[in-house]
Amino acid sequence: MRILVTGGAGFLGSNLCDRLINDGHEVICLDNFFTGRKANIAHLAGHPRFELVRHDVIDPFKFEVDQIYNLACPASPPHYQYNPIKTTKTSVMGAINCLGLAKRVRARVFQASTSEVYGDPHVHPQPEDYWGNVNPIGRRSCYDEGKRCAETLFFDYHRENKVDIRVIRIFNTYGPRMLPNDGRVVSNFIVQALRGDDLTIYGDGSQTRSFCYVDDLIEGFVRFMNQAEIVGPLNCGNPGEFTMLGLAEAVLKQVGGKSKIVHHPLPSDDPKQRRPDISLAKKVLGWEPKIPLEEGLKRAIAYFRTQI
Numbered sequence: 001m002r003i004l005v006t007g008g009a010g011f012l013g014s015n016l017c018d019r020l021i022n023d024g025h026e027v028i029c030l031d032n033f034f035t036g037r038k039a040n041i042a043h044l045a046g047h048p049r050f051e052l053v054r055h056d057v058i059d060p061f062k063f064e065v066d067q068i069y070n071l072a073c074p075a076s077p078p079h080y081q082y083n084p085i086k087t088t089k090t091s092v093m094g095a096i097n098c099l100g101l102a103k104r105v106r107a108r109v110f111q112a113s114t115s116e117v118y119g120d121p122h123v124h125p126q127p128e129d130y131w132g133n134v135n136p137i138g139r140r141s142c143y144d145e146g147k148r149c150a151e152t153l154f155f156d157y158h159r160e161n162k163v164d165i166r167v168i169r170i171f172n173t174y175g176p177r178m179l180p181n182d183g184r185v186v187s188n189f190i191v192q193a194l195r196g197d198d199l200t201i202y203g204d205g206s207q208t209r210s211f212c213y214v215d216d217l218i219e220g221f222v223r224f225m226n227q228a229e230i231v232g233p234l235n236c237g238n239p240g241e242f243t244m245l246g247l248a249e250a251v252l253k254q255v256g257g258k259s260k261i262v263h264h265p266l267p268s269d270d271p272k273q274r275r276p277d278i279s280l281a282k283k284v285l286g287w288e289p290k291i292p293l294e295e296g297l298k299r300a301i302a303y304f305r306t307q308i
């Protein structure tokens with residue numbers, strides 16, 4: 001197949017491009033390099049089945065493709081809050097442009113949605129039929145509401161125009177090709193520990209997240225995209241749940257060194273707990289994560305050692 005990956009030079013996008021090339025597909029990677037890097041896909045340059053296009057998803061694009069994975073959007077809070085209006089435009093206009101293209105060329109189109117659509121959840125763990133608890137006007141809203149609106153557009157194009165959609169809700173994922181200055185917690189803690197700096201816990205560190213290693217997530221993407229039973233939304237993530245204090249201790253245990261834990265103020269609207277209910281993915285895809293946090297951290301630490 002010929003497959004378009006928007007945001008293909010980013011953390012998840014570049015890992016997905018590798019997987020699709022290895023599976024024998026032609027890949028068009030579209031990216032504006034806001035948080036993506038050429039280095040993430042440099043090894044694919046010159047590959048006969050790989051093309052790179054510098055383009056912004058808020059402007060329309062046309063390609064003859066069989067499948068579209070829409071991943072373009074900054075994912076780390078400092079990056080998506082840098083230009084919040086642009087973040088909402090990226091999610092909403094990017095979705096419209098991908099859906100318009102999918103409709104025209106009859107391609108199957110995949111939306112990288114997020115656990116952030118559940119906001120600061122009152123239901124725990126979060127199943128797909130939970131509608132969420134999102135502040136519409138806070139610092140995180142540009143991302144959360146942009147992604148919620150993208151989901152709305154996907155389902156309206158599906159109902160109104162019979163566009164063949166797949167909507168996945170990704171929970172916190174980590175691994176090689178995250179930027180050292182990405183700002184998300186796993187990369188922050190690892191980079192701080194490797195540099196001998198103190199680990200910055202926001203708040204008291206009792207808030208929880210569930211961390212999925214990137215290879216497990218990409219396997220979920222491909223299985224979901226290539227089945228015909230459900231269109232989503234589908235939760236994809238690792239149900240293992242950790243406090244930020246527990247994560248900091250796990251990183252320090254592996255890296256060693258002289259770093260201490262320090263506390264910084266908790267950002268506004270920071271969700272207190274998050275864990276995916278992955279019953280649907282298990283049932284329909286026979287998918288569940290295989291790489292536990294300890295092993296994933298080991299691999300991520302090895303990667304970040306090469307970066308700093």
Ligand code: NAD
Binds near residue numbers: 012
């Ligand atoms: P990332 O920031 O590494 O990658 C995003 C990519 O999109 C980058 O290459 C960036 O340059 C590109 N991009 C941003 N705005 C663009 C625009 N207007 N036009 C074209 N390209 C643009 O983030 P990631 O972790 O790889 O996330 C990929 C997708 O998965 C995002 O849509 C994100 O919302 C979603 N997601 C990720 C996670 C996670 O834990 N990694 C969790 C939930 C959802």
Ligand code: UDP
Binds near residue numbers: 077203271
């Ligand atoms: N966090 C932290 N220290 C950091 C970065 C983040 O304690 O250096 C916290 C953050 O407040 C949040 C959790 O870690 O509670 C996950 O943050 P991240 O930005 O990785 O993802 P998200 O909040 O979007 O799930």
